[in-house]
Each structure stands twice: as structure tokens, then as C-alpha cells.
Amino acid sequence: MSSSTTTGASTTDGQLPPSMACTSILDNDLYKFTMQQAVLQHYPNTPCSYHFTNRSPLRARLPRTALPWLREKIDSMATVRLTPEERVFLERRCPYLKPAYLDWLESTFRFCPQEEVKVEWKTGGGSLVVQSEPGSPRLDASGDLQEVPLTNNTAGLNTRVSQLQQEQQTTTTTTSNKEDIVEITIQGDWAQVILYEVPILALVSEAYFRFGDQDWSYSGQFESARSKSERLVAAGASFAEFGTRRRRDYETQRIVIQGLIAGSASDKKGDNGESVAMTAAEAMAAGKGFLTGTSNLHFAHLMDIPPIGTMAHEWFMGTAAILSDASLANAEALNRWAQTYPHQVLGIALTDTFTTAAFLKTFRGSLARDWIGVRHDSGDAFEFMDRMIQHYDQDPLVGPEMRRKKKIVFSDGLDTDLAIRLYEAAVQKGIGATFGIGTHFTNDYHHLSGTEGEKSPAMNIVIKLHSCAGRECVKLSDDHGKESGSPEAVAQVKQQIATLV
Structure with a gap:
């Protein structure tokens, strides 16, 4: 690994590497x-x-000066295509993606962000809509319509950023007690707009650390990632990198994955002479853990490591909205998933969309027997482990012997220490465990100035499915405060799942 991957540039926007x-x-x-x-x-x-939410606006709020850059990057998604080389990678690494789907993705699918993505700045009762076409009518902070030229060329973008910086300086005192947030909405056909969520979240995070918190450096990121990987490997834990949505920026994720590979390295070298991640067979033979892969397909392609992933909450949320009944959604979502991915090729079930208690009332018998395992994403992880062991042991089609072959994928707010503690508990209790670690890998920074060791915190941001088939979507979770949906819709879903027996 060359030393160029271990140190970073200054974090002022002009000196960061191009995104x-x-x-x-x-x-x-x-x-x-x-x-x-x-x-x-x-x-x-x-x-x-879909709607964007910043769960920690007082701690990390996107500055207004970031919006032109953010809009430009979102609009640039219209130019990306699945390349022939990328298709070959998907065919090799993701054989469950069918040829007809890959044909559609390569030849038909296109991002249309100017029609499908709306970015608004809400401040002082007005709304500034940042669009890429020049001369568009928009609202200023007072709510008055103005003609504001905004171009996609660098000079125009820099000019607009300078204007917004001046406006922000002059309005800070007058708007400090008023609404001051960015709003992002995505609308369209579900299959057409489903791919926006993760890249837009990654762009919002990157925008914040280009235009907001700039008091940080890439220095030490490679070494930190390698150390975390080495500790997990030594403990025997298998783990994946899940950090795309809240990464500090693209460059951070690249450095971190290289560090994780180095910390989980085998004796082999790749064609470029760099370390190759240990395989599962090598790790098991050595009695060690290993890096199972990354959720990010692009970096899986670049670094030739396995892509990791199954389903998210929106699969259950959308199903519930389409059925108009959350009590039916878990079973229907699992059954339809198994139709698309037979033979348990992607057989890890997400449990907490409408609470794990409701999920387990459905996840019985053949479902509990046939699915490889479950994913934990909210609530106390140790309690969840005990609950799943008890659930499997009491099911007549599973029982203690088969339960030992089941797997729990832990993915909620993990760091290295917690993952190792959970792994040790799983070994002791007799159930498989693996870990998807996100922000702890791709956004673990400290400020360069101020108190030594002071964290440069990641944004806590989400984009959730808001409506589907004309009906509002709801997520309950096992954590208080992670609910999404209006109070009326949440109450209705709670009433529906209360009928499960």
C-alpha cells in the first residue's frame, strides 16, 4: 500500500480532491x-x-452555500450509465440479478434528476429552490420570486456559492431562530427512483464536510481502518463495510476499504501488487475472522471483493402501503422476495420495520426454518440475540440443533468493540453472527483544532419511503424516535399489527 493512501489533503474546499x-x-x-x-x-x-430527514440538525446542519454543489452533483447523475465492464462484474459477482433485469438497467434505465429530485432551502418562511437551468424563477428568503441565473459551469457555480456565502453572513443573526434546513423530495415510479436514496445521502454528507465542518484531515484513516480490521479478524468476527450512505466522502470510503483489506489480508497479492482480502476458507482454516465484502457495488468492482446486501425497510413499507394492511406485509414481502430470489440466495430477513415482536408472529414454521437468518437494525442487540434464540428453539420446525446454523447480521450503530462483544456472546450462546459496520468505518474523524480528541461527528441523515401507490408509508422500528410517518398513519399501523396473534 503506497503512502499516498495514508495521508490526506487540507480540508478547505479548494484543496480537497475533486469529488x-x-x-x-x-x-x-x-x-x-x-x-x-x-x-x-x-x-x-x-x-x-421519498423524503429526506436530518435527525441531528442542531449538531450538523447543511450550510446554504453547499446547495449549488449538491444540486450540480445530483443533476450529474443523469449522465451515468451501466457500462459493459460493470455489467460483466454484476454477472460474475451477482448471478441472482437476472439477464432481463440487467438488459433493462443497461439499455432503458436512466436517472432523470431534474424531473424526479427536488432540493429546497427553507429559511425565514421562504424557500430557495436550487435548479440547474439558468433563469429559473425561484423564491428568496423573504418569499419573493426572483430570476437567479445558475449555470453548470464551474465559474457560474463558484459565483453562486460566493453570493450565498455573503447572503448567509448577512442573514445569520436575523434567521438564527427561524427554520433553516434543506428539504429533499424524490418522486416517480418506484422502480425508476429507488436508486436515488443512497447516493443522495452520500452527497449530502460530502457537501456538509466540504462547505460546513472543514476542520479535519484524511491523515491516519488508512491506519485506523487497518487496525479495526485486524482487531475484528483476531477476534474471529466476520464483517462487511456498510458505510456508503453516511461516508465523509468518496475518498474516505476508498481509503477505508483499502485499510480494511490490508487488515484482513491473506498472503496473496493482486495484479497491482497490493494486498488481497482473506477468503472465508482461508479465515476458517486459520481460526480467524475476515472481511466479507462491502455493500458498495462500485468499490466491490474496483477492489474485487464481494458485494453484500439483501433488502431494506422500504421493501416492507411499500408492500404494507400497497396492501393497505401492515399486518399482512411481513409475510407477503418475504414470500414475494423468495419468488424473486429462490433457494435462499439472499435469505437474510429484516425484522424491525413494524417491530420485531410483530415480525416474529409471522416468522414461524417454514419461514423460520427456510430463511438463513435475520438482520438486526434497531433495539438492544443482546436482547435481540436472546429473543431470536428463544424463538428458534421454541419453533417445532427449527429447534436448537438447526438454530446453531442460523445467522444474525448485526447492522445497527456498530463499532469495533461492540461487534467483538456481540460475536463473543453469539459463540457462547450458539448462533451465527456477522456484522455490517457503516459510520464507524467511513466517517470516524476528529477535529484538528480545539480540544484534543474532539470528534468531528457524522451527520445522522436518512431518506425514507414516504408514500407508495398513493398511500402513506410507515416504519415503526424497535427504537423510540426512529418511527417515520404521520401520527395518524403510525397509529393506524400500530392498530393493524395489534391484530397479529
């Missing part, structure tokens, strides 16, 4: 593509919408 984010259609998580294929099969021509 490579969203220059490949594969710079996204695998489960967006697996869900897209399933949506095309089961729910074609279904309208939907």
Missing part, C-alpha cells in the same frame, strides 16, 4: 439493485415518493 461521487451507477448499495429487480417483478408502474 468522484456518483460518477458510476454502481456507487450505491447492493440492496437498492436487488430491491429494484423485485419491484420491477412485483410492483411495476407504482408511484412513490
Whole structure:
């Protein structure tokens, strides 16, 4: 590994490396593509919408000066295509993606961000809509319509950023107690717009750390990732990198994955002379853990490691909205998934969309027996482990012997220490465990100035499915505060799942 990967540039915007984010259609998580294929099969021509939420606006708020850059990067997604080389990679690494789907993805699918993605700045009661076409009418902070030229060329973008910086300086005191947030909405056919979520979240995070918190450096990121990987490997834990959506930026994720590979390296070298991640067979023979892969298809392609992913909450949320009954959604979503991916090729079930308690009332008998395992994404992880062991042991089609072959994928707010503790508990209790680690890998930074060791915190941001087939979508979760949906819709879903027995 060359030393150039271990140190970073200054973090002022002019000196950061040019962003490579969203220059490949594969710079996204695998489960967006697996869900897209399933949506095309089961729910074609279904309208939907997504909404962006910043869960920690007081800690990390996107500055207004970031919006022209953000809009430009989102608009640039219209130019990305699945390349022939990328298709060959998907055919080799993701054989469950069918030829007909890959034909559609390569020849038919196109991002249309100017029609499908709306980015608004809400401040002082007005709304500034940042669009790429010049001369568009828009609202200023007072709510008055103005003609504001905004071009896609660098000079025009820099000019507009300077204007916004001056406006922000003069309005800071007058708007400090008023609404001051960015709003992002995505609308269109579900199969057409499903791929926006992860790259837009990654772009928002990158925009914040280009135009907001700039007090950080890439220095030490490679070494830190390698150390985390080495600790997990030594403990025996298998783990994947899940950090695309909240990464500091594209360059961080590249450096971190290289560090993870180095920390999980075998004795082999790749064609470029760099380390190759240890295989599962090598790790098991040595009694060690290993890097199972990354959720990001682009980096899986570049670094030739396995892509990892199955489904997200939106698969269950959308199904519930289409059925108009959340009590039926878990079983229907699992059954339809198995139709698209037979033989348990992607057989890890997500449990907490409408609470794990509701899920387990459905996940019995043949479902519990046939699915490889479950994913934990909210609530106490140790309690979840005990609950799943008890659930499997009490099911007549599973029982203790088969339970030992089941797997729990932990993916909620993990760091290295917690993953090792969970792995040790799983070994002791007799159930498989693997780990998807995100922000702890791709956005673990400290400020350069101020108090020594002070964290440069990641944004806590999400984009959730808001409506599907004309009905509002709801997510309950096992964590208080992670609910999404209006109070009326949440109450209705809670009433529906209360009927499960």
C-alpha cells in the first residue's frame, strides 16, 4: 500500500480532491439493485415518493452555500450509465440479478434528476429552490420570486456559492431562530427512483464536510481502518463495510476499504501488487475472522471483493402501503422476495420495520426454518440475540440443533468493540453472527483544532419511503424516535399489527 493512501489533503474546499461521487451507477448499495429487480417483478408502474430527514440538525446542519454543489452533483447523475465492464462484474459477482433485469438497467434505465429530485432551502418562511437551468424563477428568503441565473459551469457555480456565502453572513443573526434546513423530495415510479436514496445521502454528507465542518484531515484513516480490521479478524468476527450512505466522502470510503483489506489480508497479492482480502476458507482454516465484502457495488468492482446486501425497510413499507394492511406485509414481502430470489440466495430477513415482536408472529414454521437468518437494525442487540434464540428453539420446525446454523447480521450503530462483544456472546450462546459496520468505518474523524480528541461527528441523515401507490408509508422500528410517518398513519399501523396473534 503506497503512502499516498495514508495521508490526506487540507480540508478547505479548494484543496480537497475533486469529488468522484456518483460518477458510476454502481456507487450505491447492493440492496437498492436487488430491491429494484423485485419491484420491477412485483410492483411495476407504482408511484412513490421519498423524503429526506436530518435527525441531528442542531449538531450538523447543511450550510446554504453547499446547495449549488449538491444540486450540480445530483443533476450529474443523469449522465451515468451501466457500462459493459460493470455489467460483466454484476454477472460474475451477482448471478441472482437476472439477464432481463440487467438488459433493462443497461439499455432503458436512466436517472432523470431534474424531473424526479427536488432540493429546497427553507429559511425565514421562504424557500430557495436550487435548479440547474439558468433563469429559473425561484423564491428568496423573504418569499419573493426572483430570476437567479445558475449555470453548470464551474465559474457560474463558484459565483453562486460566493453570493450565498455573503447572503448567509448577512442573514445569520436575523434567521438564527427561524427554520433553516434543506428539504429533499424524490418522486416517480418506484422502480425508476429507488436508486436515488443512497447516493443522495452520500452527497449530502460530502457537501456538509466540504462547505460546513472543514476542520479535519484524511491523515491516519488508512491506519485506523487497518487496525479495526485486524482487531475484528483476531477476534474471529466476520464483517462487511456498510458505510456508503453516511461516508465523509468518496475518498474516505476508498481509503477505508483499502485499510480494511490490508487488515484482513491473506498472503496473496493482486495484479497491482497490493494486498488481497482473506477468503472465508482461508479465515476458517486459520481460526480467524475476515472481511466479507462491502455493500458498495462500485468499490466491490474496483477492489474485487464481494458485494453484500439483501433488502431494506422500504421493501416492507411499500408492500404494507400497497396492501393497505401492515399486518399482512411481513409475510407477503418475504414470500414475494423468495419468488424473486429462490433457494435462499439472499435469505437474510429484516425484522424491525413494524417491530420485531410483530415480525416474529409471522416468522414461524417454514419461514423460520427456510430463511438463513435475520438482520438486526434497531433495539438492544443482546436482547435481540436472546429473543431470536428463544424463538428458534421454541419453533417445532427449527429447534436448537438447526438454530446453531442460523445467522444474525448485526447492522445497527456498530463499532469495533461492540461487534467483538456481540460475536463473543453469539459463540457462547450458539448462533451465527456477522456484522455490517457503516459510520464507524467511513466517517470516524476528529477535529484538528480545539480540544484534543474532539470528534468531528457524522451527520445522522436518512431518506425514507414516504408514500407508495398513493398511500402513506410507515416504519415503526424497535427504537423510540426512529418511527417515520404521520401520527395518524403510525397509529393506524400500530392498530393493524395489534391484530397479529
